[in-house]
Structure formats: structure tokens, C-alpha cells
Amino acid sequence: MLKLNDTAVQKMKLHAVRTYPEECCGVLLGRDAGDFKEVCDVLEVRNQGAENRERRFLISPEDYQRAERLARREGVEIVGFYHSHPDHPATPSQFDLDHALPFWSYLIVSVEGGAPASVASWVLKEDRSQFDQERTEVFEGELVHRCTGLKDHKEGRVKI
Numbered sequence: 001m002l003k004l005n006d007t008a009v010q011k012m013k014l015h016a017v018r019t020y021p022e023e024c025c026g027v028l029l030g031r032d033a034g035d036f037k038e039v040c041d042v043l044e045v046r047n048q049g050a051e052n053r054e055r056r057f058l059i060s061p062e063d064y065q066r067a068e069r070l071a072r073r074e075g076v077e078i079v080g081f082y083h084s085h086p087d088h089p090a091t092p093s094q095f096d097l098d099h100a101l102p103f104w105s106y107l108i109v110s111v112e113g114g115a116p117a118s119v120a121s122w123v124l125k126e127d128r129s130q131f132d133q134e135r136t137e138v139f140e141g142e143l144v145h146r147c148t149g150l151k152d153h154k155e156g157r158v159k160i
Contacts, residue, residue: 001135002080002105002121004030004039009138013116015044016084016109023047025057027067028080028105037079037105043067056095057083080105080121087112090120092131100124105134 008028015024027043045067049058059081071077081104085093090110092100100106102124110117122131 001036001137002039002107003036003137003139004028006138006140008039008042009119011042011044012082012107012109012119015042016086016111017114017116019047019084020111020114021086022053023049023055023057023084023086024109025059025081025083027059027064027078028082028107029067029071029074029076030079031076032079039079040076042082043070054086055093078104080107082107082109084109084111090118092122096122097124097128097131100128100131102126102128106131107136 012024012026015026018024024044025047026045028037028039029041029043030037030039045059045063047053047057048060048063049056067078083106085091085108088110090108092106092108096106096108105121105123107119107121109119119136121134121136123134124131
């Protein structure tokens with residue numbers, strides 16, 4: 001199960017709309033509690049893909065390292081990644097399957113005609129054969145209580 005607040009979901013949707021018709025991408029920051037993952041906030045990263053950005057995204061090694069440093073500094077961890085599917089459903093593609101790892105959550109935001117549509121999270125089976133849809137719980141309010149390290153003085157949440 002993936003737990004996240006509505007602020008994180010809205011940030012991902014806005015990012016997906018801003019980059020439409022190209023795919024957006026980013027990092028899910030939070031904690032892995034064993035039975036579920038909590039997302040405190042999301043880190044937008046630039047799609048570094050050189051071609052076919054309408055159907056592909058690439059997170060650079062530098063952006064991944066920056067996300068790891070931020071997570072470590074704030075006392076959280078990377079629990080997964082998100083990206084958008086412009087004019088396609090929020091289901092993983094074969095390309096997504098070929099490039100995923102089993103222990104992270106992969107959240108997909110579907111964008112239809114420039115407007116956010118559905119959001120779904122997926123986890124790769126350990127044998128890497130397919131994704132299973134991950135139950136997602138979205139709640140109203142501020143950050144998850146166990147992830148207070150990402151608070152910003154001004155707004156009560158991180159600005160990254």
C-alpha cells in the first residue's frame with residue numbers, strides 16, 4: 001500500500017500538465033514502513049530523455065544522486081518514482097516493465113488532452129515478470145506525521 005497526501009498528488013498532476021504532451025518524472029520521498037510506504041513529498045526532476053519524450057522519460061544519475069542526498073539530509077528515503085502518460089492510461093508500458101526494479105513504487109499520472117485523468121501506483125513482482133497495482137490511500141492535510149523532516153518554515157511543506 002502507498003499512502004500519500006493530496007498535496008503530493010496535486011503537485012504530481014500539476015507537473016504532468018505543465019510538461020504535457022511530454023512525460024514528466026519525479027521522485028517519491030518518504031518512508032518504507034514494511035506493510036506500506038508513506039510519501040511525504042515529491043521531487044520534480046527534468047525529463048532528460050533525448051528523444052521520444054512523449055513516450056519516454058529519463059532521470060539522470062545526477063538528479064538521482066541529488067534526490068538521495070536530499071532524502072538522507074531530511075531523514076527520509078526514496079520510496080519510488082512517478083511519471084506521466086500523456087494521452088494514455090495510468091498503466092505501465094513494456095518500457096516501464098523493462099526498466100523497473102522490484103522494491104519501489106511506480107506512480108503513473110494519466111494526462112488526457114492536457115488535463116489530469118487517473119493516478120495509479122504499481123509495484124514490480126520480484127521475478128520482474130509484471131507489475132501489480134498497488135493499493136493507494138490519499139488523505140487530506142499536511143505531510144504524513146512520521147515525515148516531519150521535510151517541513152519548510154513558510155508553508156509547512158518542502159519546496160524542492
